[in-house]
Amino acid sequence: MATNPRDQRLTSGVAQAIKESLESNDGYFHLKNRGIVISAKSCTYNNKTKEVTINFTDDMLHGNIDGGHTYKIVCDHRNDNLDQYVQFEVMTGVEDIIEKLAEARNTSVQVDEKSMAELKQKFDPIKEGLEGMSFYQRIAFKQNQQAFDDNTNKKLKMIDAREVVSIVNMFNIDKFDSVTHPIKAYSSKANMLDMYLKDPEYYRKYVNIMPDIFDLYDAIETEFADAFNNTGGRYGRKKYAGYKDGKVIGTSKFGLQKIKYKIPDGLIYPAVAAFRSLVVYNSNTDKYEWKNGVNPIYVWDKCKENMTVQIMNFATAIGDNPNAVGKDSNIWNLAYMTVLLQQGTN
Template structure:
């Protein structure tokens, strides 16, 4: 993206020098702009905003209502638009401000994206009925854009994943899976890394929250859950926000502070198995009900299978293929999580002691039987299954015993 320099008429222009150093480049500018003069070119400079703009929220509707009101108080009631920019200059004679953007990762609309988009919609109307002004605030030379975004985006809470996306926290995982396909489906293109990311995009369905991705990876992370101990990653099922927090706070033993470099190094060591984890999930999700049918276990009679319910769309999470049955996550997490017993460290990288796909193929009937018997005991409640230490124990021990037996045969 090329740099952008826009000159607009403004009122009440004020510059606030850095209070610690008046000669420093970092400064703050405030002024009012007629909404008719707000430039549409800023639409391409929204990547520094941690949330996508969803115009059907109550907040967005209130902004639109205020814009179309005859009252002359929009500039007072609305928080305005916050920009991060390289430079701001002001022509006092012409009352024109010039704002310069250079880097799309540092410059653009940090806060006020909903206000900005509603203003653009208002401009589309033939000669907007009422003259309105919006406050524009510009920060220059600020070196931590994610910190600024986190501080300012708090009128409607920005979820943690959006802030972490700005920080580049998910970049190591992105590099591992961005070109991966499962049954021909590039699932990376459906992962939501920011709040409201795919809102309004009818071409994207079956969206995957990045916190789900993190929760699944966590189960196989030996730093968080030693694969040789029965301390089960039940939290991956019960709390996506807590799982993200656990991931973020990953640090060397005895160190309390977050250590991004250490965290990235751990993810790097997981490079080989991460794509397999999601393929394994898909293999189990797509085939679980088929195995049950082969065993005459009547999976379709379970209320959570949603069999025959045309109003419930049953699609596999990663391959995005339509299925006849739903396999709840209360089943998926303990089943997939059991395969962490196969993780080992080899040549400085995490690897499988034996192919998880071969183990699933060997043990699938026993696994499905164990799950369905537990389901009956818990009143066919997937949530109780997902939280059952007994089920996690049973499945984990099944896979661990298979691993140990296999190692003994080959020793």
């Protein structure tokens, strides 16, 4: 269950509906239920014994991606003599996209929660902080929200509000410090949304630095690969880089700047969160601000080569798996200390 992005709450309305559907014993459970999605190293079928063998080799990459509630409820009823079936979908070769896959598959409860939050105007503090940003109209605060380009009338690529909330929460100095890092911002957007919804008004304290946070994110995404290459690294050789002989392969997430390399979130998030060490609270304004008025991008410019080398060396050491990097507290700590030490040299 380590691959499943959220804990299973069997008292929730969703869980109760699954339980009632299973206990109805109508023979249609496999049609009414989304089933269970498994990531595995391999999956084989023996024609003679009529048995399927599913092989797991890494607990963080192989296991239940979606259907955790279904799995636990079915297990609780396996001795109840029910004439029901459940669908199993086994995926192999998805290790490199396991986090994105899990997040995409686990959307129903989270999206509904997000939409209800928007209906209750819970995102107003985020809107206050980001309303003037170029990407503001692309933030999807509710399910199926769309935006169109004013000139071409083409659909714009939307940004899930849960991701915006997660990035802001990486600068929550009341919850996270030099020892406790916001790893959940990467591994569980639902967890970060829950944290936000407990006290949305608290986040008005961040409205002054929110624009800088996302400008910083864009700077790191667009400059990460070049910073590493400037030290003698070869980022383009990484299989997740998407490099195509210097051609533009896409745009950055927030600034929509042209990029030649893909930088996985597992590498970006620890780097961005490291600048939390620059945040201080001003009791006079009841707002958070940057320590000594420093621009975080200025500090990034000073330490980006050192930071990218450390992150990439760490990634190489653990098998060039960005997903594993994003979940490892060691790299979050290392990046944080890099920014902290840089402050002392300015």
